[in-house]
Amino acid sequence: MKTDIASDADGTRDPSDASLLAAELRLAVGRMTRRLRQAHAVGDVSLSGVSVLARLAADGPDSPTALAEMERVRPQAMAATLAQLEQRGLIRRTPDAVDGRRSIAAVAEEGRAMLAERRSESVQRLADVLDGFSAEERETLGAAVPLLARLAERL
16 A cells, blocks of 8 residues: 555665654644544534534533643633534533533533434444445554554644
8 A cells, every 4th residue: 555655665664764654644633634624514613513412522611721621722712612602502511500600511402312323323324335345454553542542632
């Protein structure tokens, strides 16, 4: 398989070259993300919005400050994301029971439904493509998933 990143003459990568691996991962993951994003309608929820919705759906309600820290964005950016999600009815905000000055964001039923639909579309698109891979190739990709998840958490 040809890549846009230089490999050894025989097409293999030196496993100790972290910079080369990082460049190849960035390129491959970026392409996948762009192609999956292109499958969704114009004006759809942003990737950061989907990430926040998914986090709220998985972890439960949380404050904008905590969400900004977990998503590694500025509080102002999180405020804008939450405002867009709330305007579309995908989240609801309520005053914090402990500190009424703070708000707590929670995913709304419409947000859960949108997440399920979007996941279903992306998963189906990926599954259709993976059908063309051999069982061994799918096993290799499956084995890499925990490493990719750990990599994403450490970025």
